[in-house]
Amino acid sequence: MLTGKNYIDNKTLAQGNKTYxxxxxxxxQENETVFTEATQExxxxxxxxxxxxxxxxxxxxxxxxxxxLNTIADEILALDxxxxxxxxxxxxxxxGRARGERGRTVYQLRSFADLVAEGSWVDATIDTAIPNxxxxxxxxxxxxxxxxxxxxxxxxxxxxxxxxxxxxxxAAAFAAGCPVIVKSHPMHAGTGELVASAIINAAxxxxxxxxxxxxxNSSGIEVGQQLVSHPEVKAVGFTGSxxxxxxxxxxxxxxxxxxxxxxxxxxxNPVIMLPQALKNRSxxxxxxxxxxxxxxxxxxxTNPGLILGIKGNDLTNFTNALANKIVKINPSxxxxxxxxxxxxxxxxxxxxxxxxxxxGGYENEVQSNYATQIITTVEGxxxxxxxTLHQEVFGPxxxxxxxxxxxxxxxxxxxxxxQLTGTIISDDNExxxxxxxxxxxxNRVGRIIFNGVPxxxxxxPSMVHGxxxxxxxxSRFTAVGVNSIKRWIRPFSYQDWPNNLLPDELKNExxxxxxxxxxxNFTKQEITS
Numbered sequence: 189m190l191t192g193k194n195y196i197d198n199k200t201l202a203q204g205n206k207t208y209x210x211x212x213x214x215x216x217q218e219n220e221t222v223f224t225e226a227t228q229e230x231x232x233x234x235x236x237x238x239x240x241x242x243x244x245x246x247x248x249x250x251x252x253x254x255x256x257l258n259t260i261a262d263e264i265l266a267l268d269x270x271x272x273x274x275x276x277x278x279x280x281x282x283x284g285r286a287r288g289e290r291g292r293t294v295y296q297l298r299s300f301a302d303l304v305a306e307g308s309w310v311d312a313t314i315d316t317a318i319p320n321x322x323x324x325x326x327x328x329x330x331x332x333x334x335x336x337x338x339x340x341x342x343x344x345x346x347x348x349x350x351x352x353x354x355x356x357x358x359a360a361a362f363a364a365g366c367p368v369i370v371k372s373h374p375m376h377a378g379t380g381e382l383v384a385s386a387i388i389n390a391a392x393x394x395x396x397x398x399x400x401x402x403x404x405n406s407s408g409i410e411v412g413q414q415l416v417s418h419p420e421v422k423a424v425g426f427t428g429s430x431x432x433x434x435x436x437x438x439x440x441x442x443x444x445x446x447x448x449x450x451x452x453x454x455x456x457n458p459v460i461m462l463p464q465a466l467k468n469r470s471x472x473x474x475x476x477x478x479x480x481x482x483x484x485x486x487x488x489x490t491n492p493g494l495i496l497g498i499k500g501n502d503l504t505n506f507t508n509a510l511a512n513k514i515v516k517i518n519p520s521x522x523x524x525x526x527x528x529x530x531x532x533x534x535x536x537x538x539x540x541x542x543x544x545x546x547x548g549g550y551e552n553e554v555q556s557n558y559a560t561q562i563i564t565t566v567e568g569x570x571x572x573x574x575x576t577l578h579q580e581v582f583g584p585x586x587x588x589x590x591x592x593x594x595x596x597x598x599x600x601x602x603x604x605x606x607q608l609t610g611t612i613i614s615d616d617n618e619x620x621x622x623x624x625x626x627x628x629x630x631n632r633v634g635r636i637i638f639n640g641v642p643x644x645x646x647x648x649p650s651m652v653h654g655x656x657x658x659x660x661x662x663s664r665f666t667a668v669g670v671n672s673i674k675r676w677i678r679p680f681s682y683q684d685w686p687n688n689l690l691p692d693e694l695k696n697e698x699x700x701x702x703x704x705x706x707x708x709n710f711t712k713q714e715i716t717s
Contacts, residue, residue, distance in 0.1 A: 192223040195384040195403040196234045198392060203227050208407040210377050213280035213557035214521050223377045226404035231414050237399025238338035238367035239420040244397040246335050246365040254305035256394045257362060260354055261297040263386035264290065271382050275348055278376040280521035280557060293349040296356050296647055300363040303670045312693045312704040316715060327684050330694040333677040335365035337422030340415045343373030343380055344427035345523055346487045353383040353403060356672055357425030364676040367400045371415055374407045375524050416440055423676060426451040427667065430658045437661050450675045451661045452654060454580040455608040456493035457642040458601065460625060464615040466502040473613060474509035480641040482517045485559050486584035490609050490642040493580055496597055499590040507588045511548020511563040519550055519558045522583065528557050531583035535562060538581055543570035559583050568596045578604060594625065601628040606656025606663065609635045609642040632656060634663060
């Protein structure tokens with residue numbers, strides 16, 4: 189049952205007087221539960237408890253953390269239909285999407301559990317002493333990754349489970365040994381509370397320290413600002429708009445002790461249609477991309493919002509086919525009236541730019557909070573001259589850019605802001621004829637796709653979900669997959685430290701039997717001399 193209260197460790201508190209409700213966009217009405225925004229005192233208590241919990245949680249074994257993560261997954265599954273129904277009532281998304289996202293969330297938790305149970309993720313590196321080295325002896329130096337401290341995670345509007353309360357950021361932080369304070373997203377506060385209760389239950393069942401997790405309600409930006417400014421918070425995870433992510437980045441940088449903000453933000457995910465592919469497969473490509481653009485009402489961070497091709501009949505045929513196919517797809521509900529309003533505003537702003545032509549859009553009447561998809565086109569020269577056209581329109585919107593030639597295509601790619609993904613559509617070995625196009629795209633994205641669609645992010649160790657700014661605030665890190673644990677750690681070295689006082693990961697005996705780099709060689713063997 190939902191309480192509308194803040195979860196601060198194992199307590200539920202509602203000391204404030206600022207309240208709000210979530211909204212059912214499908215029914216176009218508010219949901220019943222009243223949520224109470226966290227007060228400054230509650231924020232301070234949550235951070236203080238997290239800071240105290242860190243002293244113990246950072247030392248907990250990988251097997252204990254794995255049990256905690258797996259138990260969270262079990263508790264989420266135990267919420268069963270209540271979680272699914274709450275998710276749907278707060279998002280307008282279909283039941284199938286809810287179940288799929290729950291499955292992904294559980295998989296992420298279990299993947300991190302496997303990672304920390306095995307233990308090699310700490311990247312233990314050992315360079316043993318050489319006392320008789322000339323002209324100076326060499327010290328024994330041993331390095332491993334250690335956790336940063338309390339982490340603040342901002343729930344994402346478009347993924348109430350996989351990128352929110354127990355999503356990838358939280359799972360990675362727990363795996364690293366960092367307590368987590370979640371700033372729940374106001375659009376799905378009920379879903380967040382249910383998942384928070386699952387985490388608290390799991391913490392109690394597995395004996396985690398008090399304060400290892402808290403979930404704070406917030407209807408605006410104030411709670412988030414207070415959390416990021418708190419001196420005991422050591423890092424931030426955010427998924428959302430460029431404006432929101434940049435504001436948090438700037439706020440964190442102004443602190444007396446600046447902290448990292450790992451934000452995954454805007455992306456138009458350029459798709460490059462090479463000439464031969466367009467000539468041979470324009471109809472099939474149009475069908476594939478119409479579905480991708482409209483998928484989930486365009487509310488994916490990897491939605492293909494920009495398509496680039498060489499001007500000519502083949503590109504024109506593709507553009508017309510794309511427009512014809514996308515208008516035949518039934519519109520669907522967006523997450524919230526505010527998101528619909530933002531989509532309509534940004535769409536109109538783009539359409540009103542000089543030189544932009546609408547080639548197809550859904551024109552029939554739709555019910556409240558449903559978005560109508562649209563395809564536009566523009567000349568390459570106009571696109572280069574007007575950076576407003578480079579910006580993301582979050583929703584089922586895509587723009588086809590007609591480039592004069594390959595040189596202009598490369599120039600456009602090079603002048604784009606950083607993106608999460610880039611896609612090359614090629615026939616046979618056609619792509620081998622355009623190495624400079626591939627190189628230009630690689631310089632602007634975090635992941636490059638061959639003959640596919642960008643929508644869909646596989647959760648696996650090889651995935652990079654990030655990219656040059658503003659796709660993310662640090663392109664060296666991924667927001668998806670077990671390697672995202674690297675955001676919440678720092679390297680730490682011990683020099684000439686007594687073996688019996690070293691952490692198990694660095695002891696000569698290698699009691700955890702993890703893979704380590706010893707004098708430049710990877711091995712699981714103990715150090716005998």
